[in-house]
Amino acid sequence: MTRAAVALLRFRHSHSPKHRFDMEGMGNLQVTKEGVRLEGVSEFLLPLYVKEIQSRRDSPLILQSDRNVTVNARNDQGQLTGQLTVGSEMVEAQCQRFEVRSTDGQTVLFSADEEEITIGTEKLRVTGNEGVVFSHSVETSHVRAEPFQDLKLESPTRTLTLEAPRGVEVNAGVGDFTASCRKDLLLQSSEGEIFLDANTIKLGNIPFGSAVDPLEGAPAGTTYTKQTVYELCACANGKLYLSPAEKGSTCQTTSNFCLWS
Template identity: 40%
Template sequence: MVREQYLTTTDESGSLAPITEYFYMIGIYGWRKRCLYLFVLLLLIILVVNFALTIWILRVMWFNTEGMGYLQVNADGLRLEGESDFLFPLYAQEIDSREDSALLVHSSENVTLNTRNANGDVIGSVSVGPSQAEGFGQHFNISSNHDENVFYADANGAVVGKGKLRVTGPEGAFFEHSVRTPLLKAVLNKELRLESPTRSLSMDAPKGIHVKALAGNVDVTARFDIHLHSTAGLVILDAESVRLPTLPVGEARTSGDSQGMYNTYEVCVCPSGKFFISRAGVSSTCSERQDC
């Protein structure tokens, strides 16, 4: 409230003129004043609640000068201690574990690692799901700690190991089609078996096939026939003894066998390649048999 006073000068008689006062009411009164106070009080309450929520978030998220809880921010990047859940994709240039622990990536659905180019297009991906693992890219390479290739695959084919292929298991390695390799060798103190349960087994080589056993036997078993064929060369069986224990005994062309007076036999070969044994005589009796 402001008061204004107006004083007149004295008149000729020397007496003061009467004083005239005017009062003007300036300010907010009534219900407007109560609304203003209520609004200020509401703002103060909101400020206190926001400050309390900020303190609560800082305590819950463990904010500190180095980062947030187990998440530390340093010059090399971010360091995370313990287990953490990521609800959305994670973008990182490199992910390393501690020296004394392994890096475990776990997901209830699948784990997918993508590589993108400058345009954001996916150029390589590895996805591990609950039932299968998939990957695509220009090539796939697995190396050992000594930078030796363990597995390499590209559009031209796949290479396992450094000059060798080893598959361990009760059934060994199973191939549906042909296999090309310069050497097949068994593990030390283990036997090497080539088997085709329902089909034929064929081995072809342009310069020869060498089957060698340093210790033990070489067994070749077939349900029907065994063919040893050389287009330009010889079939050599190099051993101290070669045994054919189940060769049939040839039958004589005539009922009488005048030359079969020795209890020894000779091995006969027909022009077709068939083997049989004949009771030995003074001279060869192969021509007298009718098995060819």
């Protein structure tokens, strides 16, 4: 028997089973065919280098520290290629590409790198009361509200622009569609036409035309308050106004309105 074996036997018989040191391990540490097994709470004061850390089948794996818990990945040259840090105030991941996959590992649910962020789920749900704030442009094929909820696209201080190479469709299946702004609302088609198709088309707050009657000497700005039926007229700049409806057109006689518009 070698001196090491004799010393091992002496150590085994001179200590209690709780602190034993034998061929199967030492204390809570046991050497098995699958590797090294630790029972209970274990504390490591120096770095631990292992190929795999696995918990028991009926117990979770807990990594605990009074400060941060950091997991590093390095290449063959020892250079840091990935890092995950769990702190008291934030969780930080440092890597070339960050991915969150489905339970089967086939679908990428979320990914982020230096070029872009990709969300692979069929639905992106934002539950905050203030909605989503984008500092720059947003590229998407579909924006939809929850069932029985309103969808609102708003730019409080700047212009809201919707662009698409083959058309923009705004559809409210069972509700109203409202577009409002403080200044000008521009509907422009460079090659096609603007088509309004509805059972009823109403134009509100259209001003009344005015004219100077050379015989009566009526001043400019005279309106026809007793008139109930009007003709819709247009100025050269495209502005609309109402003129009293008679047997013939009265737009020419009330065109003085265009000079003041």
